[in-house]
Amino acid sequence: MDxxxxxxxxxxxxxxxxxxxxxxxxxxSLVDMYVADYFLKSEAKKIGTGWYTANEFVHVLPKxxxxxxxxxxxxxxxxxxxxxxxxxxxxxxxxxTIGLTHNTKAGLLKYSDYSLVYEWxxxxxxxxxxxxxxxxxxxxxxxxxxxxxxxxxxxxxxxxINSIIExxxxxxxxxxxxxxxxxxxxxxxxxxxxxxxxxHVYGFSICSLMEMQWINASAVHTxxxxxxxxxxxxxxxPYILLVNxxxxxxxxxxxxxxxxEYAEKVEIVDAKELGLGTIEDSVIEFFNPIxxxxxxxxxxxxxxxxxxxxxETRRYMGKVNY
Amino acid sequence: MDxxxxxxxxxxxxxxxxxxxxxxxxxxSLVDMYVADYFLKSEAKKIGTGWYTANEFVHVLPKxxxxxxxxxxxxxxxxxxxxxxxxxxxxxxxxxTIGLTHNTKAGLLKYSDYSLVYEWxxxxxxxxxxxxxxxxxxxxxxxxxxxxxxxxxxxxxxxxINSIIExxxxxxxxxxxxxxxxxxxxxxxxxxxxxxxxxHVYGFSICSLMEMQWINASAVHTxxxxxxxxxxxxxxxPYILLVNxxxxxxxxxxxxxxxxEYAEKVEIVDAKELGLGTIEDSVIEFFNPIxxxxxxxxxxxxxxxxxxxxxETRRYMGKVNY
Numbered sequence: 001m002d003x004x005x006x007x008x009x010x011x012x013x014x015x016x017x018x019x020x021x022x023x024x025x026x027x028x029s030l031v032d033m034y035v036a037d038y039f040l041k042s043e044a045k046k047i048g049t050g051w052y053t054a055n056e057f058v059h060v061l062p063k064x065x066x067x068x069x070x071x072x073x074x075x076x077x078x079x080x081x082x083x084x085x086x087x088x089x090x091x092x093x094x095x096x097t098i099g100l101t102h103n104t105k106a107g108l109l110k111y112s113d114y115s116l117v118y119e120w121x122x123x124x125x126x127x128x129x130x131x132x133x134x135x136x137x138x139x140x141x142x143x144x145x146x147x148x149x150x151x152x153x154x155x156x157x158x159x160x161i162n163s164i165i166e167x168x169x170x171x172x173x174x175x176x177x178x179x180x181x182x183x184x185x186x187x188x189x190x191x192x193x194x195x196x197x198x199x200h201v202y203g204f205s206i207c208s209l210m211e212m213q214w215i216n217a218s219a220v221h222t223x224x225x226x227x228x229x230x231x232x233x234x235x236x237x238p239y240i241l242l243v244n245x246x247x248x249x250x251x252x253x254x255x256x257x258x259x260x261e262y263a264e265k266v267e268i269v270d271a272k273e274l275g276l277g278t279i280e281d282s283v284i285e286f287f288n289p290i291x292x293x294x295x296x297x298x299x300x301x302x303x304x305x306x307x308x309x310x311x312e313t314r315r316y317m318g319k320v321n322y
Numbered sequence: 323m324d325x326x327x328x329x330x331x332x333x334x335x336x337x338x339x340x341x342x343x344x345x346x347x348x349x350x351s352l353v354d355m356y357v358a359d360y361f362l363k364s365e366a367k368k369i370g371t372g373w374y375t376a377n378e379f380v381h382v383l384p385k386x387x388x389x390x391x392x393x394x395x396x397x398x399x400x401x402x403x404x405x406x407x408x409x410x411x412x413x414x415x416x417x418x419t420i421g422l423t424h425n426t427k428a429g430l431l432k433y434s435d436y437s438l439v440y441e442w443x444x445x446x447x448x449x450x451x452x453x454x455x456x457x458x459x460x461x462x463x464x465x466x467x468x469x470x471x472x473x474x475x476x477x478x479x480x481x482x483i484n485s486i487i488e489x490x491x492x493x494x495x496x497x498x499x500x501x502x503x504x505x506x507x508x509x510x511x512x513x514x515x516x517x518x519x520x521x522h523v524y525g526f527s528i529c530s531l532m533e534m535q536w537i538n539a540s541a542v543h544t545x546x547x548x549x550x551x552x553x554x555x556x557x558x559x560p561y562i563l564l565v566n567x568x569x570x571x572x573x574x575x576x577x578x579x580x581x582x583e584y585a586e587k588v589e590i591v592d593a594k595e596l597g598l599g600t601i602e603d604s605v606i607e608f609f610n611p612i613x614x615x616x617x618x619x620x621x622x623x624x625x626x627x628x629x630x631x632x633x634e635t636r637r638y639m640g641k642v643n644y
Contacts, residue, residue, distance in 0.1 A: 020370075027549025038382075041372060045386045048342075048370045050363060053545035056516060059569045060360075064367045082545070188510060188538055195378060205540070211550035216510055216559075218527070218540035223375040223404070227349025228533035230638055237538075247381045258644050316552055322580050 001128050003137045006114040010070055010096055011144040018046030018145065019068045021138060022095075024057045024086045028207045029074040029100075032131035034199020035289045036072075036138040046146045054082035058089050069095040072137065074130050076120070078106020087111035098137065100130050123169075123294065125162055132158070132290055139286075150282035157279040157287050164287075165294045168274040172295055176302040179267050183238050184306035186265075188216040190232075192241045192255055194223055195248030197289045200296065204240070208300040212311045215303075222248075222255040230258060238265035240299075242292055245271040246285025269295060323450050325459045328436045332392055332418055333466040340368030340467065341390045343460060344417075346379045346408045350529045351396040351422075354453035356521020357611045358394075358460040368468050376404035380411050391417040394459065396452050398442070400428020409433035420459065422452050445491075445616065447484055454480070454612055461608075472604035479601040479609050486609075487616045490596040494617055498624040501589050505560050506628035508587075510538040512554075514563045514577055516545055517570030519611045522618065526562070530622040534633045537625075544577040545570075552580060560587035562621075564614055567593040568607025591617060 021040060023033035030053055040049035050062065054073070065071075071090035075083040078101035088111045090097050099112025102120045109115050116137075119128055126132055136158065143151040183189075189209055193201035198221055205217035220229045222241075233239075239259055243252040249272075259266045271288045274295060279287050304311050316322065343362060345355035352375055362371035372384065376395070387393075393412035397405040400423035410433045412419050421434025424442045431437050438459075441450055448454055458480065465473040505511075511531055515523035520543055527539035542551045544563075555561075561581055565574040571594075581588045593610045596617060601609050626633045638644065 027546060030546070030549075041384055042382045043385055053543055053549075055545040055573050056543075056570060059572060060364050060517060062363055063365055080549075195382060206542075206546065206550035211553045214554050216538075216540065216554055218538065220528075221375055221378070223377040224349060224352070224528065226639075226644055227352075227375075227402075228528035230644070231533045231636060232536050232538055233638070248378060250381060251377050254644070258638075262638070314553060316555070316580075316584070317548075320584075322548055322552070322576070 001116060001118065001133060003116070003133065003140055006098060006116070006137065007140040007144055009114065010141060013096060014068045014145070017068060019070060020048035020050065020064065021141065022050045022052060022057070022062070022069065022071045023134070024052045024054050024071055024083065024090070025074040026054050026080050026082055028203060029076060029083070029130065031199045031203030031207065032074060033072065033134055035131065035196045035286055036135045038196045039135065039138055039286055040142065043148065044142055044146070047142055054080070054086040057086045058082065061089055061093060065090065065093040065095050067094040070098065070141070071095045072098045072100070072134060073108060073112070074100040074134065075106065075108050076102050078103030078108050084108050084111065100133060124166060126165055126290055126294060127158055127162065131293060135286060150280070153280035153283045154286070157283050160279055161287055161290055164275050164278065165291055168291060168295055169298055171274060172298050176298045179299060180302035180306040183265065184303065186215070186238045188237070190218050190220055190237065190239045192220050192222050192225060192239060193244065194221055194251040195244055195246065196285050197242050197244050197292055200289045200292045201242060204296050208296060211317070212300060213303055213307055213309055222251040225255050233259070233262050235264040237263065239263055240267045240269065243268060243270040243272070244285060244288045245276045246288065248285065323438060323440060323455060325438070325455065325462055328420060328438070328459065329462040329466055331436065332463060335418060336390050336467070339390060341392060342370035342372065342386065343463065344372045344374060344379070344384070344391065344393045345456070346374045346376050346393055346405065346412070347396040348376050348402055348404055350525060351398060351405070351452065353521045353525030353529065354396065355394065355456055357453065357518045357608055358457045360518050361457065361460055361608055362464065365470065366464055366468070369464055376402070376408040379408045380404060383411055383415060387412065387415040387417050389416040392420065392463070393417045394420045394422070394456060395430060395434070396422040396456065397428065397430050398424050400425030400430050406430050406433065422455060446488065448487055448612055448616060449480055449484065453615060457608060472602070475602035475605045476608070479605050482601055483609055483612055486597050486600065487613055490613060490617055491620055493596060494620050498620045501621060502624035502628040505587065505589070506625065508537070508560045510559070512540050512542055512559065512561045514542050514544050514547060514561060515566065516543055516573040517566055517568065518607050519564050519566050519614050522611045522614045523564060526618050530618060533639070534622060535625055535629055535631055544573040547577050555581070555584050557586040559585065561585055562589045562591065565590060565592040565594070566607060566610045567598045568610065570607065
């Protein structure tokens with residue numbers, strides 16, 4: 001999908017001035033927005049950023065919201081009440097809203113100045129998944145507002161990511177099954193990582209393990225691991241460590257060294273080994289989570305087979321009142 | 323301690339212009355900064371904000387850092403290598419640095435343009451703890467730069483918080499012991515909360531439970547709970563829920579309603595019941611985490627007695643290389 005029309009309109013309305021971009025959603029959709037927020041925190045000079053779970057955004061609306069603010073909202077089903085309410089609140093504050101959903105009849109679209117109704121299910125083309133679309137929107141807005149020196153590298157990366165993922169998924173086909181056999185009876189996993197991928201550290205914990213498999217999980221940033229969390233490490237506790245390519249790799253490798261010494265149940269998912277390295281150094285880190293998401297889907301699928309617990313099974317979500 | 327001199331100097335250098343304030347630390351010190359970041363996200367019109375674990379800040383330095391940026395760093399012992407490195411990197415980028423520590427000879431002070439060497443251990447005066455000092459700095463900078471309509475209410479709140487906490491600690495003396503007796507054998511806790519207190523939701527998990535008691539823990543935002551994490555809820559899994567006073571109370575109360583129905587092992591720590599209500603509505607929410615920290619110290623102390631595991635015991639921190 002081409003985001004350039006939306007980018008042109010947003011930037012035109014802002015007259016090329018600095019602004020803020022807010023990323024607002026719940027659960028898995030919020031996870032998908034993390035890397036775009038991380039990108040702006042690192043690269044932007046004139047564009048501020050904020051990453052919000054929708055209900056907190058509704059209750060604690062930023063006072064600086066104004067007609068130059070951009071609020072990006074995402075709801076896969078399109079009718080998540082908190083996200084729809086957040087879009088409404090954002091519009092009422094005068095901000096420009098961009099809504100992403102898979103549902104052409106989504107309630108979210110009522111409050112979206114611009115919309116991207118994405119397709120879903122084609123695992124061979126991740127460029128049209130919400131994570132990649134939101135990142136593309138964000139990078140393109142930054143480029144239009146203040147120029148982004150690595151913009152061409154980013155575009156080339158987007159062209160390469162599908163084939164990288166295709167190879168990576170084949171590469172992990174055997175090891176994900178081994179992982180599931182080895183750790184299928186565990187009751188708790190720590191998921192570790194950093195930087196652009198911390199969203200998926202959190203996302204694998206809350207969506208793939210807790211929601212889809214009813215397995216306890218805790219997300220830990222590898223930069224924080226040595227300031228408390230590492231004290232629970234022992235040879236019985238299982239860890240899944242996402243090792244990024246790019247600037248925060250040093251943090252992940254430090255955690256790996258420690259786990260090599262003091263833990264035994266450790267699964268390493270390493271973007272370098274999985275072939276991300278053909279993307280330019282200037283932008284490689286922003287593609288880690290796109291790769292990790294696809295690869296981690298293989299892990300959760302393998303777990304679901306061993307658990308005999310389909311990924312779609314819920315006991316509360318959509319079944320009881322809350 | 324009086325932060326006004328530092329505020330005057332910082333604002334003078336910035337000529338009253340908008341800027342960003344970055345909060346940079348590790349573990350427990352990072353936890354203490356969360357509410358100040360939350361405050362700016364909500365209240366500021368001209369001041370941007372960012373909250374960073376120090377090693378990620380060092381490796382992914384924001385490009386917008388400049389001589390008008392303010393970087394607040396905190397290290398209790400004063401020599402946390404990542405935090406000292408972050409202060410050095412911030413200074414090299416031209417930013418103004420404010421260092422907080424308990425150690426007059428801290429390495430952090432070498433790279434701090436301004437410093438606050440705080441006292442520690444006087445539980446009857448939390449106003450001089452780093453959390454309150456950093457919040458006070460932040461609120462006062464905002465007031466000086468763009469005016470903050472509830473500034474007087476905030477100052478009154480600061481005068482009241484010590485006596486509120488004194489009463490609350492007495493109030494929980496019996497229940498913390500009961501809690502520890504009831505849940506002393508549990509291997510995992512979920513800690514839930516939102517808004518200004520999410521830092522302490524995370525902090526109680528990684529510092530009090532994981533680091534100090536070697537108990538597994540996972541922090542969950544009550545706004546996110548219904549978008550994945552609630553699927554692990556059952557009558558065997560223990561939850562500690564922090565219920566805020568203020569705007570995000572609705573999120574916490576929603577989680578409480580669900581836990582009342584589907585869980586059995588639930589400990590509620592409610593700021594309203596603990597007497598926070600004498601602080602003005604305009605600022606009450608920002609005092610939740612100051613109250614919760616003191617009260618949660620009573621909970622962890624009670625756990626340590628039942629576990630016969632002193633809060634100071636470590637197996638890795640400061641004992642092995644990492």
